[in-house]
Amino acid sequence: MSAPRLPREFFTRPTLEVAKDLLGKYLVHEEHGQRLCGMIVETEAYVGREDAASHSYGGRRTGRNEIEYGPGGHVYIYLVYGLHWQLNFVTSVANEPECVLIRALEPVEGVAKMKTYRHTDDPAKLTNGPGKLCQALHLNKSFNGYDLCDKKAKFFVEDRGIEVAAEAVKRGPRIGIDYAGPRWSKIDWRFWIKDNPYVSK
């Protein structure tokens, strides 16, 4: 029943590789003994200093993004538009402030609970967006800085040995970052599983 958890070394690799390899892994939040779990089907890479769409562009370092400068395998979560949480995994190697945004999941365990958190019965709308999946797995600011690789972690990523075939991995431009200018809003740093119905639209 207990699949191996992703170790620190998984996260402390080049961010684009981590973003791609997270596809097909299982995100688990054990809450009061109940497992809320979904398979990762869509991610985006935010490559720190050089990336105008990143919070740490140009080495910007503030109270909010301080976590990005810490070790890999930790959670960076913050609020946008006053109401939506964005879940990221820090990949920082050698103090480079980089991370991967989790954009969509396929619900796997604890679906009934997710429905109550999301206030909907439609499984297709449960976790197909960055704000939605945080609401479904009951994630918020209290998880900022959380260590996914701690042995006792209640929130972590499982590897169930599923290999996503290379031809099933699609990539394209990231979403909602036109403000960063064409160079960064057009670069193909978003990854998703081809034809998966839970990828965001």
Place this chain on the structure above:
DNA sequence: TGTCCGATATCCT
């Protein structure tokens, strides 16, 4: 202390 605005979701027409 004040102003500006966003790595979105939802409701409305």
Place this chain on the structure above:
DNA sequence: GGATATCGGACAT
């Protein structure tokens, strides 16, 4: 397809 909700971070004053 378009408007807008809603709030805290960032940065200027």
